[in-house]
Amino acid sequence: MNTITMRPPVAAPKGDRSFWLQSIAADAVTPPLKGSADCDVAIVGGGYAGLWTALRIKEQAPETRVSVLEADFCGSGASGRNGGQVHSWFAEIDMLRALVGEDDALMLCRATADAIEELNGLQASGAIDMDLRLDGWLWTASSTAQEGAWAAARDLSRTLAEDRLHPLQRADILRRTGSDVSYVGIIEERAGTVQPAKLALGLRRLALERGIIIHEQSPVLEIVPGSTPQLRTACGVLSAGKVVLAANAWLSAIAELHAYLYVVSSQVIATAPARDVLEQIGWTDGASICDAQQHVLYYQRTPEGTVVFGRGTGGIAYADRIDARFNRSGDGGADNIREMHRVYPELKHVPVLYDWSGPIDCTAQHLPVFGHLKDHANIFYAMGFNGTGIAQTPVAGRIMASLVLGRDDAWSRCGLVGIEKRTRLPPEPLRYLGARVVRHAIRRKNDLEIINRKPGPVTRFLAGLAP
Template sequence: MNTITMRPPVAAAPSDRSFWLQSIGADAETLPLQDSADCDVAIVGGGYAGLWTALRIKEQSPQTRITILEADFCGSGASGRNGGQVHSWFAEIDLLSALVGQDEALMLCRATADAIEELNGLQSAGTIDMELRLDGWLWTASSTAQEGAWAAAADLCRRLGEERFWLLERADILRRTGSDASYVGIVEERAGTVQPAKLALGLRKLALARGVVIHERSPVLEIAPGERPQLRTASGSLTAGKVVLAANAWLSAIPELHPYLYVVSSQVIATAPAPDILDRIGWTDGASICDAQHHVLYYQRTPEGVVIFGRGTGGIAYGDRIDARFNRGIDGGADNMRELHRVYPQLKDVPVLYDWSGPIDCTAQHLPVFGHLKDHANIFYAMGFNGTGIAQAPVAGHIMASLVLGRNDTWSRCGLVGIDKRSRLPPEPLRYLGARVVRKAIRRKNDLEIVNKRPDPITRFLAGLAP
């Protein structure tokens, strides 16, 4: 019986936490695990995936004893660091169809649209104040190379009878965003933005109210598999009938999963409030906006007039070993500020008050995967959210609940279950060295294309090797 060793966590210092977390003073509210305890289902990770899994299990089996072990505090990881963008899986329906077939892809996309309505219901009922604003999600092009990036997904939606996206022209984008950097795109109207840390902490409160036990500041050091696995922390141990691993990028430490998972960084900045400027240029609502660079830009304005501006940087580490560099970039947000001022030159004199980073768990197909470890049918995993999770995690919760509870249903038979159909990634050191070369090519390609210059053939070839 081989012990599963988990990677020691690297919690962000308070000053390196996201704007979202700092602005509401987010922190731990539950006690660390002490001594020994027992439960039916242990969940490693108190982010969206772990919390939604717990809530879905409680919906179907209220008597199930669930304990969540969180290394730092709920929402301190990707769930409280992201760009706060909410949109359905219809933008990835072409990727989903290639993996699971059109019928199931359509089911999953509709499920994420339902999840957006579920979030809206939680807010409308006063259950979770997440600042959800369904003012649309814009997918745009700001250079000729980006034009039509959405065509495959939008065309497939139309063929399947789903009118989810509407074409935007330059005047539409300027009116909705206050920026003329992008000049063509599409919009998903039933989408928008949230305050992601408020959502995570709201889910924590909801889980506690429904009888889920949560221990924060309780990183799992190792798991001893068996009929009833035992999870060991620094100050206690937890025995469970079943275990759910929902620790996103940290699952790269597990040898069985690492060949299918790679970790990259995404960097985000937040400006000082500038509501007068934003109102003057016409950027007044809670729409979320992306452009179609390979290292995508994503941005929104908060109700207070703070601009959140993020960019997937593709930052990597050897062996996917996550360290403090994944909590805050070394450039002080300079790369993001350059792009912010390109898209919004009106903000060049507005100070940037926050910059932060975070690891993202990616698969080659850019879609999450669920299942159980090969030799341990009672240890389950959910991973590979690729930076898109606010509307997707509620669906992941359905899948995980069915797997954990042993249901034979649409969710447990879902094509996202099972790692055998996923592409394996190269081993080290080829993985790290190759990723560095490809990342450099992507950045060079992005910088040329954004000014409508064509990259050289070698740059295009190398950038095309990205998963």
């Protein structure tokens, strides 16, 4: 019975928190764990995955005593730092089919579309004010190398009678985004944007209202497995019948999961409100927008006219040891500012007021995985959301609830359950050194392709080694 040692968290100082979190003064509202307590299910992580799992368990088995232990405060991690983009899994249906088969891929894609409607219902009922705007999600190309990146997903969706991804031309994109840099793409109409921190705190409030115990500022230092695992924090011990690990990139501390998980950073900036400029160029709605670079750009405008502009930078750390550099890059968001000014030259005189980053947990297949630890059938995990989670974590909650409650159903049997079918990643130091070489190649490839120049064969080969 080996103790599982968790990696100490690196909470972001208030000034390094995301625009989303700072704009609503998000912080902890529940007390840390002190002394001894017990529950039926303990969840490590108070982000989307952990909170949705808690809520789904309560929906299906209201008598279950559920406690959540969050290292900082709910939503302080990836759930409150992302780009606020809401879209279904239909954009990844080809990747899903390759991993889980056609039937499960279609079930999971439809479930994420249903999750978007669930979010819409939560907002319409007044349960969560999340600034949800279903004005569409655009996947676009701004260079010849990016053209058709969506073709496999679009064609498979049509084949399966799910015609959700519709073509866009330059005039459509200009009308919807106010930029003519991207000139072809697709749109998922029933998609859009949220204020992700508002969603996270709204889920926290729902959980508390439904009798779920939440202890913030309670990082789990170690877990002692057994028939009744014990989770130890600095000031307390929580005993539970079952444990759910939903701690994003921090799960890389567990050797069994680290073999399949790698951690990268994503950087985001936010401007001062620029409503007049945006209205002048015709960017007025709440659509979310991505391009098809390998280190993808993703952006939106808020109702107040702030532009939020993100990029998957691929920053890495040796042995996935996450430090303060993952909270803020130190370069003021220079990469993102350069790309934002390429896409929106009209914003060159609008100040950037916020820049932040954060670790993202990825698997080689770029899809999440669920299951239990090999030697501990009562310790479950949910990981690998790869930066796409707002419509996906409500589905993850269903999968996790079925696993935790021992249900034999479509969720517990779906192809995302079980790590054995996933690709094992190289050990250190090969993983770190190889990732640095590949990251450099991807950046060079992106920079050349964006000006319609073709990278050399060595650059293309090395960039192609990315998971």
